[in-house]
Amino acid sequence: MKARERAAGAVANYVDERTGAAKWMKKTLTKVFPDHWSFMLGEIVLYSFIILLLSGTFLTFWFDPSMREVEYEGSYEALEGVHMSAAYASTLHISFDVRGGLLMRQIHHWAALIFLAAMVAHLLRVFFTGAFRKPREMNWIIGVGLLTLGIVEGFLGYSLPDDLLSGTGIRIAEAIMQAIPVVGSYLSYFVFGGAFPGELFIPRIYTAHVLLIPGIFLALITAHLMLVWYQKHTQYPGPGRTEKNVVGYPLLPVYMAKAGGFFFIVFGFTAFLGAVAQINPIWVYGPYTPAQIGAGSQPDWYMGWLDGLVRMSPPIETHALGYTISWNILIPGLIIPGILFTLMALYPFIESWITGDKREHHLLDRPRNNPNRTAIGAMALTFVLVTLINGGNDLLAVHFDLSINQIMWFSRIGVFVLPPIAFVVTKRICLALQRADREMVLHGKESGRLVMLPHGEFIEVHEPLSPQKAYQLTSHEQLPALSAPETDERGVALPKGIRQKLRARWSRAASEQIAKPTVEELKEIEHH
Amino acid sequence: MSLQPIQDPGLPSHVNRKADADPKAAKRAEQQVAILFLTSALGTVLFIFSYVGVPQDQLIFLPILGTTNAHQLFLGLGLAISLFFIGMGAVHWAKTLMPDHEVVDVRKEQRSKDEDRAAFVATIKEQGATAGLGRRTLIKRTLGLSLGLAGLSPLLLLRDCSAELPGEELAQTNWRAGTRLLTDPGDRPIKPGDLEVGAVAQVLPLLPAGRKRTLNDIAKDALLLIRIRPEEFNLDAERLSWTYQGIIAFSKICSHMGCAVALYEQSTKHLLCPCHQSTFDVTRAAKVIFGPAARPLPQLPISVDSEGYLVAASPFNEAVGPSYWERDSE
Structure with missing residues (x-):
């Protein structure tokens, strides 16, 4: 036995005698993970979270979360002698006087943008492939929670430097709080320790940003990953892959090397962005004062759709009996996002109610094979895209020489008209793709070879599909529409409630499919 | 379950990779991995060199990037290379040399076996019964009461998050009848002659002696002073009397969400809030002509004092800034 093996054995023995971990470790190290590029999106989220923890910790060593007024005397000459908060001054210090400080700030900011972008991409992957279905509904809800927290955490993060742009964002957040009926002004006073802006909100959001929310993040991410581990990862359908197995590579060594390596790739890429791509140059904006503002004030992209909603809102306020309700803030700022996120969290349950499908699913759907779901996703995405476009209406107007009023009216109308169009178009595309799949299975794929028949007719030769490919195109199941029961089990006629009608209608829509080739059809083709 | 038209093959x-069959290819792959790892090591060398050797204020001109800080740039590039190529090396190693045989693992249904579930329910019932929670309603109710009350205490503790409560304060500013208008920046009193037609200025109130201006003051006091030709006003008699020789004063704090309404277009006499594009018509007492704001910007009546300086003729007659529940907007 080599010395190295003896040492490893001794360590393993020491640990196992105290924990009995050998059996568990053996099973764990050979755990199988399916491989697909789209499964890396969630990994990017996890890795950028780690990058955020590391770079964020570095920043806390110099950041002073205080609104104490100081006179700036650092090496950025343009702001020499200007009065500002200690938070802003220390951010300038990090940017100009700490070696690598600006790099770390930019890595932190880029990592936050990637964190949220990857989260959204991961969510879309999970949605469009139906990975949220039983038994993974709980993980879907945890994911929606993580996304919500991520948006809040990002907002609080870019508010900390107390520059002119971030202060403007905080002002808007305060206005949203104030707009809540009855308790709004109290809520705002409790958050800000009195009237806006006060001298307390930076230290308060600092605690939330570096301790409270990251702590909840850690807990939720742990639960999220434990569930993935315990339930085993989903896999795409294909030859040899079933609901009862999981096909892929073992954790040791392949998956460890790939996932570990991917962490470094993500970190390296983020560092590259931090090195070459300037982001949030707070020294250009100046310190916050409520009486000033920069033209083209923009939130980070994940807040942009909310800002776009607020921008497109019609100017409606209700005044009655000496009280005011600001619908122009409440509807776009709280009610619509609330409805959107609630529907998103409940979607797995809504879908299973519509389809009546209560079985476990471990094989993913190809998006085209569930046209209704894919169309709903496209509809939601279109809605958010229109609002996001409107969130940047001022920049679009400048860059493309458009009128801001026209963009606003385009969004106001588009936000109602475009999502349904997206639904219909997406559903038609899905069905067309299904039809193409069916054609391919029945008649083979086009070979591009033209042949002239003896009687002069030209045909294109079709090559038969490989059995693997043919299986992949036909292995999905097509659920029939639910037939609403007319009578209960004792034969008593059931009242036709609106719920049942709605369900039957949705179920019909959800089961609209191009029938895949049947055994008989395939046999018939063979005889030709 | 419908029968699959095509059976699972x-x-x-x-399929063997090159390195699986050919020892030479395997050797080559090993060297490639090593080169990737070495590149990473070079990146770290660059990182250390930049930290120690490149001064923090060293600027460098690069195409596309423009003039940029060399210290931060090379530090970042060093870090990026050192991390990225560790990753590339590891992935290349996994893809070329580590076994790529797919492994099949069985998947069990998540649901426990029926007998386990029955046993679980029995245990809960049995153990629950020993505590007698179902029987002893007095205990159950008092426990519920005490837990509920205890849950209130953290809420109570949060009371001191704010010493003051919102009252009249939200509706008040530092503008009183006779308060002088001061330039911001500069803190100088203004005479009407200081403003030419077409000019716009930001002003703040003169505070009582010894009172230091805070951001809280500015958040409500900030005022925009605009001068146009008096005949261009389209105001009722009362609002016209609030202006002085074509000078009109509006709260600079947006009536929508409190941003500073900072963009003034001289040719159209429109004020635009850069946050959400609410547009106000100066000639018509800041009437909202576009965007989400539901109310005009509050107008401050102005006149001049005995020394000829601009002053507020009276306080604002409504709350400035965004709406809130208790705001009396009538």
Whole structure:
């Protein structure tokens, strides 16, 4: 036995005698993970979270979360002698006087943008492939929670430097709080320790940003990953892959090397962005004062759709009996996002109610094979895209020489008209793709070879599909529409409630499919 | 479950990679991995060199990037290379040299076996019964009461998050009848002659002696002073009397969400809030002509004092800034 093996054995023995971990470790190290590029999106989220923890910790060593007024005397000459908060001054210090400080700030900011972008991409992957279905509904809800927290955490993060742009964002957040009926002004006073802006909100959001929310993040991410581990990862359908197995590579060594390596790739890429791509140059904006503002004030992209909603809102306020309700803030700022996120969290349950499908699913759907779901996703995405476009209406107007009023009216109308169009178009595309799949299975794929028949007719030769490919195109199941029961089990006629009608209608829509080739059809083709 | 039209052909057989069959290719792959790791090491060398050797204020001109800080740039590039190529090396190693045979693992249904579930329910019932929670309603109710009350205490503790409560304060500013208008920046009193037609200025109130101006003051006091030709006003008699020789004063704090309404277009006499594009018509007492704001910007009546300086003729007659529940907007 080599010395190295003896040492490893001794360590393993020491640990196992105290924990009995050998059996568990053996099973764990050979755990199988399916491989697909789209499964890396969630990994990017996890890795950028780690990058955020590391770079964020570095920043806390110099950041002073205080609104104490100081006179700036650092090496950025343009702001020499200007009065500002200690938070802003220390951010300038990090940017100009700490070696690598600006790099770390930019890595932190880029990592936050990637964190949220990857989260959204991961969510879309999970949605469009139906990975949220039983038994993974709980993980879907945890994911929606993580996304919500991520948006809040990002907002609080870019508010900390107390520059002119971030202060403007905080002002808007305060206005949203104030707009809540009855308790709004109290809520705002409790958050800000009195009237806006006060001298307390930076230290308060600092605690939330570096301790409270990251702590909840850690807990939720742990639960999220434990569930993935315990339930085993989903896999795409294909030859040899079933609901009862999981096909892929073992954790040791392949998956460890790939996932570990991917962490470094993500970190390296983020560092590259931090090195070459300037982001949030707070020294250009100046310190916050409520009486000033920069033209083209923009939130980070994940807040942009909310800002776009607020921008497109019609100017409606209700005044009655000496009280005011600001619908122009409440509807776009709280009610619509609330409805959107609630529907998103409940979607797995809504879908299973519509389809009546209560079985476990471990094989993913190809998006085209569930046209209704894919169309709903496209509809939601279109809605958010229109609002996001409107969130940047001022920049679009400048860059493309458009009128801001026209963009606003385009969004106001588009936000109602475009999502349904997206639904219909997406559903038609899905069905067309299904039809193409069916054609391919029945008649083979086009070979591009033209042949002239003896009687002069030209045909294109079709090559038969490989059995693997043919299986992949036909292995999905097509659920029939639910037939609403007319009578209960004792034969008593059931009242036709609106719920049942709605369900039957949705179920019909959800089961609209191009029938895949049947055994008989395939046999018939063979005889030709 | 419908019958599958095409039977599952099973996992495709393994296709050897170059390095699986050819020892020379395997050797080559090993060298490639090593080169990637070495590149990473070079990146760290660059990182250390930049930290120690490149001064923090060293600027450098690069195409596309423009003039940029060399210290931060090379530090970042060093870090990026050192991390990125560790990752590339590891992935290349996994893809070329580590076994790529797919492994099949069985998947069990998540649901426990029926007898386990029955046993679980029995245990809960049995153990629950020993505590007698179902029987002893007095205990159950008092426990519920005490837990509920205890849950209130953290809420109570949060009371001191704010010493003051919102009252009249939200509706008040530092503008009183006779308060002088001061330039911001500069803190100088203004005479009407200081403003030419077409000019716009930001002003703040003169505070009582010894009172230091805070951001809280500015958040409500900030005022925009605009001068146009008096005949261009389209105001009722009262609002016209609030202006002085074509000078009109509006709260600079947006009536929508409190941003500073900072963009003034001289040719159209429109004020635009850069946050949400609410547009106000100066000639018509800041009437909202576009965007989400539901109310005009509050107008401050102005006149001049005995020394000829601009002053507020009276306080604002409504709350400035965004709406809130208790705001009396009538």
